[in-house]
Amino acid sequence: MNNTLTTIILAAGKGTRMQSAKPKVLQTLADKPLLAHVLDTCQSISVDKTIVVYGFGGDQVQQAMTDYSLTWVEQTEQLGTGHAVKVALDELPSTGKSLILYGDVPLVSAETLSRLKQANVQGMSMLTLTVDNPFGLGRIKRDEQGNITAIVEQKDASEQEQAIREINSGIYCVDNALLHQYLPNLSNDNAQQEYYLTDIVKMAVADGIAIAAIEPDYEFEIEGVNNRQQLAQLERKWQAKLVEDLQVQGVQFADPNRVDIRGEVSVGQDVFVDINVVFKGKVSLGNNVTIEAGCMIKDSQVGDNVNIKPYCVFDDAQVAQGATIGPFAHLRPQTVLEKNTRLGNFVEIKKSRIGEGSKVNHLSYVGDAQIGAGVNFGAGAITCNYDGVNKHQTIVGDNAFIGTNTSLVAPVTIGQTATIGAGSVITKNVEDNALAIGRGRQVQKDNYQRPEKKK
Ligand code: UD1
Ligand code: CA
Numbered sequence: 364m365n366n367t368l369t370t371i372i373l374a375a376g377k378g379t380r381m382q383s384a385k386p387k388v389l390q391t392l393a394d395k396p397l398l399a400h401v402l403d404t405c406q407s408i409s410v411d412k413t414i415v416v417y418g419f420g421g422d423q424v425q426q427a428m429t430d431y432s433l434t435w436v437e438q439t440e441q442l443g444t445g446h447a448v449k450v451a452l453d454e455l456p457s458t459g460k461s462l463i464l465y466g467d468v469p470l471v472s473a474e475t476l477s478r479l480k481q482a483n484v485q486g487m488s489m490l491t492l493t494v495d496n497p498f499g500l501g502r503i504k505r506d507e508q509g510n511i512t513a514i515v516e517q518k519d520a521s522e523q524e525q526a527i528r529e530i531n532s533g534i535y536c537v538d539n540a541l542l543h544q545y546l547p548n549l550s551n552d553n554a555q556q557e558y559y560l561t562d563i564v565k566m567a568v569a570d571g572i573a574i575a576a577i578e579p580d581y582e583f584e585i586e587g588v589n590n591r592q593q594l595a596q597l598e599r600k601w602q603a604k605l606v607e608d609l610q611v612q613g614v615q616f617a618d619p620n621r622v623d624i625r626g627e628v629s630v631g632q633d634v635f636v637d638i639n640v641v642f643k644g645k646v647s648l649g650n651n652v653t654i655e656a657g658c659m660i661k662d663s664q665v666g667d668n669v670n671i672k673p674y675c676v677f678d679d680a681q682v683a684q685g686a687t688i689g690p691f692a693h694l695r696p697q698t699v700l701e702k703n704t705r706l707g708n709f710v711e712i713k714k715s716r717i718g719e720g721s722k723v724n725h726l727s728y729v730g731d732a733q734i735g736a737g738v739n740f741g742a743g744a745i746t747c748n749y750d751g752v753n754k755h756q757t758i759v760g761d762n763a764f765i766g767t768n769t770s771l772v773a774p775v776t777i778g779q780t781a782t783i784g785a786g787s788v789i790t791k792n793v794e795d796n797a798l799a800i801g802r803g804r805q806v807q808k809d810n811y812q813r814p815e816k817k818k
Contacts, residue, residue, distance in 0.1 A: 367411040367459030368480065369539065372401055373447045374466030375418030375438040380590040386420030388466035389427055390588065392598050393605075394625030394643060397588060398424065400469035402431050405462075407473045408480075414454050415466070416447045443557030444533065449546040455539050463535045463560070468587045470601060471534060475579045483536040487567050488575035490532040492585060501531035501561050503576070511574040514561035518554035531561060532585035541567060609634075631667065649684065663694070666702075680712075683719075701736065715746075718761065730754070731773065735761035741785065743768040760795060 378387025388398035395403075398415070405413055414434045417424050418441055425435060436451045448463060455461065460483060462476055475490065482488035489511075491503050501514040502524050514531045515524050545563045553559060564574055579585055583600040586593070605624040606616060614634045616622055621638040628642045631650035640654050644662035648654075652665050655673040663677040671677075672689035680694035685703040688694070692706045695713035700706070704717045707724035715729045718736035723729060725742035731754050732746050744765045746757040757771050760779030765771070767785040777783065778795035787801040 365458050367456050368409075369412040369414060369456060369459060369461040370405045370410045370464055371448055371451050371455070371461050372398070372405075372413065372415045372464045372466050373444060374398055374424065375416050375441050375447055376467065377419040377441075378467070378589070381594075382591075386417075386424050387588065388424060389420070390594060392469050392588070392594065393601055393623075396427060397469040398428065398466045399431075401464055401466060401471070402428065402433075404471060404473050404476065405464075406431075408476055410462070411459070412454075412456070414451045416451055443551065443555070444560035445546060445549040445558035445562060448542065448560055449549070449558065452543060452546060455542060457539060457543060459539050461537055461539055461542060463533075463537065465533055465587060467589070468532075468534070468585060470581075470586070470597065471579065471584045472581075475577075475584055476534075476536075478577050479534065479536045482575040482577050483538070484575060486538040486541050486572045487564070488536045488577065489564075490534040490579055490585060491529050491576045492532060492578050492582060493529045494582065495528070497525075497528050497530045501533070502527040503529040503531060505529075510568075511564065511576060512568055513565045514559075516553065516555070516559065516561065532579070533560075533587075534585065535560075537563070541572075626661075637673075655689070658689075729757075732757040732759065732771075734759045735763065735779065737762040738765065739763075740765045741767035741769060744783075745770055747772045 374388045376387055381387055381390060389396045392400060412434060414436055416436050416438050418438050421437060434454050436454055438447050438450045460480065464471065479488050479490055499517050501516050502520055503511060504513045504515055506512050545566045549558045549562055551558050567574060583597060586597055588594045588597060602623055606619045606622060609628060609630060612630055613632050614630050614636060617637045622636055623641045626642060626644040626646065629647045631648060633651050634648050635653045637654060637656040639657045641659045646660050647664045649665060649667035651668045654671045657674040658671055660677045663680040665682045666684035668685050669682050670687045675689040675692045677694045679696035680698040682700045683702045686700050688706045689708065691708045693711040695711065697714040698712045699716040701717060701719040703720045705722040705724060709726045710723050711728045713730040715732040715734065717723060717734045718738060720736055721734055721738040723740040727740055727743065728745040730746050730748040738759055744767065747770050748754050748757065755773035757773045758776040760777060760781065762780045763777050764782045766783045766787060769783050770788045772788060772790045775789055776792045778793055778797065780796050781793045782798045783789060784800035787799065789799060789801050793799040
């Protein structure tokens with residue numbers, strides 16, 4: 364048990380300046396709650412126990428985080444960071460180490476936390492950074508040898524101390540034994556009458572413990588969110604980083620500032636992404652994929668050589684190589700497009716498979732359908748999959764030709780190489796190779812006189 368790693372995440376702050384009904388840690392960055400960013404990072408470094416100290420909106424926070432296995436500790440009054448960790452002591456193992464993190468500092472990386480943990484040799488390590496504008500933050504005091512001696516808060520700092528630009532991120536790795544020893548002894552005898560967690564540094568130094576300090580790779584890793592402006596700024600920094608990572612992997616962005624990645628995107632070679640594309644969830648793109656302007660691609664897999672034309676929306680779609688899609692196509696959940704399919708404008712597909720080389724080129728709805736290979740689904744042809752109560756299946760065999768403006772009333776099966784006349788309403792199965800026409804016959808009345816208005 365000596366090597367256990369616990370994380371204590373402070374998340375009791377209300378976030379008044381967000382002007383929101385949501386607790387601050389549930390505000391989203393890249394479409395994910397701030398707290399979930401921290402929890403995902405903890406998961407990726409195999410933390411043994413995660414304690415979340417919550418205050419305002421505890422129910423809401425807990426309900427939003429049911430995917431994680433967490434120990435919740437309530438801090439009823441926000442009496443300071445030291446007090447917040449103190450209320451977690453009952454849940455803290457007596458040995459091992461803890462990472463102390465903030466629920467509103469979402470972007471600290473797994474790599475930085477691993478280094479922080481390794482740096483804790485004597486009992487305490489911390490993440491610091493020298494910044495241009497340290498105002499408001501705790502300053503790191505060092506002696507002539509450069510050893511850390513204390514942290515002094517902005518409001519307690521002398522003029523001399525305020526000139527220090529090395530700041531405390533508030534993120535530490537501390538031996539649990541020391542937390543158990545020091546926290547009950549904190550006092551709130553300071554400018555803010557708060558129990559400062561930072562005072563444990565002085566206590567450790569008095570015990571002859573050398574405090575190790577490391578810097579994060581990126582400044583945004585230690586930036587917190589207190590208001591909407593900061594949230595938006597952090598979002599931009601994070602987006603810039605994600606875009607850069609993809610550029611390193613060979614993606615060409617028409618404009619790195621006009622794309623958003625709200626999730627994880629994995630890519631092959633020579634992917635091109637035009638402006639105003641948004642990725643959500645887990646997306647994978649093969650080689651030579653081109654995504655044109657304004658597309659939203661969510662939780663989808665896209666094969667090699669696929670061309671997605673402007674303004675398409677994908678949600679949970681699998682697209683095989685060589686497909687051409689859009690403009691203005693909507694792929695809804697459980698869409699599977701086989702190789703070389705073509706979807707044109709104003710086409711919506713849901714819970715359907717479109718076979719190899721099939722075309723659905725204009726103004727169609729295909730729902731709950733299995734469409735074979737080589738099918739031509741004419742302009743405006745649709746599946747009537749819903750009878751007002753239940754959804755029904757449509758099956759279309761290979762090489763069938765579905766005439767323009769056909770309604771396929773499900774459940775219905777169209778045989779292979781069958782042909783459906785334009786404008787048909789098809790309510791009965793159609794045999795292989797047959798022609799089916801289901802529409803009013805055209806009548807003609809010669810020399811027809813239109814009715815005239817009486818004068
Ligand atoms: C703290 C540090 C400061 C550091 C700064 C970095 C102390 C005394 N000071 O400042 O040196 O530069 O972080 O951002 O630790 N929280 C609780 N319960 C509380 C108080 C705070 O859960 O009673 C949580 C907040 O929700 C927030 C985090 O702790 O997530 C930091 O609180 P905040 O008030 O922003 O930090 P400071 O104390 O001002
Ligand atoms: Ca503060």
